[in-house]
Amino acid sequence: MSSPFEERPVGVIHDIGYRPYSGPRLRESAVARSLFITGLRNCFGLGRSGKSKVLPMLLLAIMLLPALILVGVLVQARTALNLDSQILPYSAYPTTLLLIITVFVAAQAPTLISRDLRFRTITLYLARPLRRSTYVLVRVASLTAAVFLLVVSPLLLLYVGGLLAELPVGAETKDFAVAVVGAFLLAAVLAGLAALVSAVTTRRGLAVTAVIVVLLVSYTVVVSVQGIATEFDNDTVAELAGVFSPYTLVDGLQVWLFDTDTSGPAGPTSTWVGLVYLFVTVLVVAGSVAGLLLRYRKVGAV
Amino acid sequence: MVPVGVIDTAQLTKRYPRVTALDSLDLSIGDGVTGLVGANGAGKSTLIKILLGLLPATTGRAQVLGFDVAHQGSEIRALVGYMPEHDCLPADVSAGDLVVHMAQMSGLPHAAARERAADVLRHVGLAEERYRPIGGYSTGMKQRVKLAQALVHDPRLVLLDEPTNGLDPGSRDDMLDLVRKIGSEFGIAVLVTSHLLGELERVGDHIVVLDAGRLLRSSATTEFMHATGTLLVEVLGGPTAQEKMRRALDAAGLPARPEGQLIEVDAVDDTAYDVVRDLAVDLGLGLVRMQERHHRIEDVFREGEAGSVQPV
Ligand SMILES: Nc1ncnc2c1ncn2[C@@H]1O[C@H](COP(=O)(O)OP(=O)(O)OP(=O)(O)O)[C@@H](O)[C@H]1O
Numbered sequence: 232m233s234s235p236f237e238e239r240p241v242g243v244i245h246d247i248g249y250r251p252y253s254g255p256r257l258r259e260s261a262v263a264r265s266l267f268i269t270g271l272r273n274c275f276g277l278g279r280s281g282k283s284k285v286l287p288m289l290l291l292a293i294m295l296l297p298a299l300i301l302v303g304v305l306v307q308a309r310t311a312l313n314l315d316s317q318i319l320p321y322s323a324y325p326t327t328l329l330l331i332i333t334v335f336v337a338a339q340a341p342t343l344i345s346r347d348l349r350f351r352t353i354t355l356y357l358a359r360p361l362r363r364s365t366y367v368l369v370r371v372a373s374l375t376a377a378v379f380l381l382v383v384s385p386l387l388l389l390y391v392g393g394l395l396a397e398l399p400v401g402a403e404t405k406d407f408a409v410a411v412v413g414a415f416l417l418a419a420v421l422a423g424l425a426a427l428v429s430a431v432t433t434r435r436g437l438a439v440t441a442v443i444v445v446l447l448v449s450y451t452v453v454v455s456v457q458g459i460a461t462e463f464d465n466d467t468v469a470e471l472a473g474v475f476s477p478y479t480l481v482d483g484l485q486v487w488l489f490d491t492d493t494s495g496p497a498g499p500t501s502t503w504v505g506l507v508y509l510f511v512t513v514l515v516v517a518g519s520v521a522g523l524l525l526r527y528r529k530v531g532a533v
Numbered sequence: 534m535v536p537v538g539v540i541d542t543a544q545l546t547k548r549y550p551r552v553t554a555l556d557s558l559d560l561s562i563g564d565g566v567t568g569l570v571g572a573n574g575a576g577k578s579t580l581i582k583i584l585l586g587l588l589p590a591t592t593g594r595a596q597v598l599g600f601d602v603a604h605q606g607s608e609i610r611a612l613v614g615y616m617p618e619h620d621c622l623p624a625d626v627s628a629g630d631l632v633v634h635m636a637q638m639s640g641l642p643h644a645a646a647r648e649r650a651a652d653v654l655r656h657v658g659l660a661e662e663r664y665r666p667i668g669g670y671s672t673g674m675k676q677r678v679k680l681a682q683a684l685v686h687d688p689r690l691v692l693l694d695e696p697t698n699g700l701d702p703g704s705r706d707d708m709l710d711l712v713r714k715i716g717s718e719f720g721i722a723v724l725v726t727s728h729l730l731g732e733l734e735r736v737g738d739h740i741v742v743l744d745a746g747r748l749l750r751s752s753a754t755t756e757f758m759h760a761t762g763t764l765l766v767e768v769l770g771g772p773t774a775q776e777k778m779r780r781a782l783d784a785a786g787l788p789a790r791p792e793g794q795l796i797e798v799d800a801v802d803d804t805a806y807d808v809v810r811d812l813a814v815d816l817g818l819g820l821v822r823m824q825e826r827h828h829r830i831e832d833v834f835r836e837g838e839a840g841s842v843q844p845v
């Protein structure tokens with residue numbers, strides 16, 4: 232971010248005395264919007280030191296790279312390979328790159344959440360008109376938006392590539408729209424969980440590790456269980472196991488809601504399992520936010 | 534509650550499971566600089582947090598700028614600046630960026646926030662350093678940044694919790710000068726805490742003394758100094774001259790005691806200076822030194838216990 236003092240002449244300081252401020256004072260909604268945008272920018276290292284830009288920008292580039300290659304292949308070889316849809320379905324893209332998404336969430340959630348608690352900057356926010364709950368909701372919103380942008384950017388690239396390669400517009404648009412909804416759901420679930428973990432473990436290193444463990448270990452366990460259950464023809468267990476990892480949860484919800492293909496070993500096939508996926512998704516997001524509000528209730532008063 | 538000073542409290546009480554941090558506090562604080570003095574644990578920070586609406590009182594009421602702390606916290610926080618006693622600055626952001634951001638969090642539009650931040654940082658004396666990340670700042674510079682963020686939205690009142698904490702004597706004087714300037718030149722009411730009475734006497738128009746959550750004393754600084762003031766006097770000529778001077782002071786109605794090489798004189802009012810000077814001239818003694826004794830908080834407590842000061 233450019234420094235606010237750039238255009239001032241350096242070297243000469245005239246003591247012009249104290250000038251009171253009589254301009255406008257914005258309402259809470261405007262302050263919240265400003266906090267949201269600053270938080271979102273911070274997630275990508277913007278407005279922070281140069282080296283905090285490296286990791287998020289690198290991860291964004293890695294997210295985009297496969298999409299770029301796929302689009303290149305699609306545009307060049309569509310007729311040769313006789314393709315009439317994307318090489319990799321939109322809905323499968325996030326799961327394929329879940330490692331990158333996990334590292335991003337694990338690195339940026341503490342940036343947004345733990346930092347204010349560790350440095351006690353939270354006190355400076357709470358001493359201002361903004362309500363506690365607004366602060367918490369805005370922080371989660373910034374993180375959700377950042378993860379959403381990370382996930383949706385390559386999808387957008389694929390979509391544009393698909394249109395350039397003259398894939399059927401109607402089908403592409405529908406698949407893309409579904410994937411955008413899926414990206415948003417994934418972002419909300421990941422951001423909620425990661426924010427909660429970061430708020431509980433104020434130390435940055437610990438928070439990063441904890442988020443990675445929660446997201447990756449759960450995924451590995453779920454996929455293994457699903458694999459074994461499918462082996463033994465126990466489909467119900469395989470399907471239900473999916474709710475225990477954010478990635479399989481959101482993937483399964485997409486399968487049930489929009490009839491996409493599952494990118495894991497098993498997704499919900501019956502209505503009641505689908506409802507369980509929906510219920511768990513809502514529960515995780517609402518539960519994370521409730522947990523955060525509870526965590527911040529006493530902060531700053533002691 | 535009716536009184537509309539800058540800060541009014543009525544029977545304000547805060548109880549924790551094991552201690553009563555504030556005990557039936559009745560306060561009325563007006564414009565200018567008010568010093569809030571008390572030993573560790575006296576309840577200074579607790580009072581400030583209640584006034585900001587960050588901490589609920591157990592019983593009693595409090596008003597800041599006419600707003601009730603119990604349910605008008607956000608109105609209060611819009612008009613008040615707060616400098617916490619503890620560290621609260623992120624290490625990886627520059628002072629400039631932080632203060633701009635905090636101005637926006639107080640509702641200033643971006644352009645105005647930048648302008649105010651530049652102004653305020655200049656007033657607190659942070660020049661080129663403001664571009665560097667705060668992590669590399671000295672304690673003195675950090676205290677200035679904390680002060681700047683409390684002032685950036687042009688509040689009507691600032692609550693400064695131990696602004697001189699951790700500063701060396703030079704920086705301490707600078708900080709106290711700034712505090713005085715905020716009250717007199719900027720026209721912003723100030724409530725500043727310290728556990729050193731001497732410090733606050735230098736900047737405060739009014740002094741409030743808290744002891745274990747109770748109001749021990751509240752009065753104008755001038756009044757305060759007269760009631761508890763003592764002078765230290767030194768004359769040339771060794772112990773004999775000292776004793777001669779001491780007797781003369783006693784006889785003149787100024788109770789005096791030897792205090793090492795010096796004489797400690799109870800000064801009832803400003804005329805004491807003249808009496809000391811005249812006596813030294815009459816006795817033909819060289820007057821080396823005559824200064825106000827820096828009060829220690831214990832002196833006030835001693836007198837408080839003796840019942841010689843009445844809480845107002
Ligand atoms: N959250 C809390 N729980 C229990 N007791 C508390 C809490 N916060 C403060 N206290 C107690 O309340 C009393 C007043 O504390 P407070 O921090 O207001 O004192 P202070 O005058 O600011 O002291 P200091 O000069 O050390 O900053 C102390 O006895 C303290 O231990």
Ligand SMILES: [Mg+2]
Nearest residue numbers: 577578579618
């Ligand atoms: Mg304190």
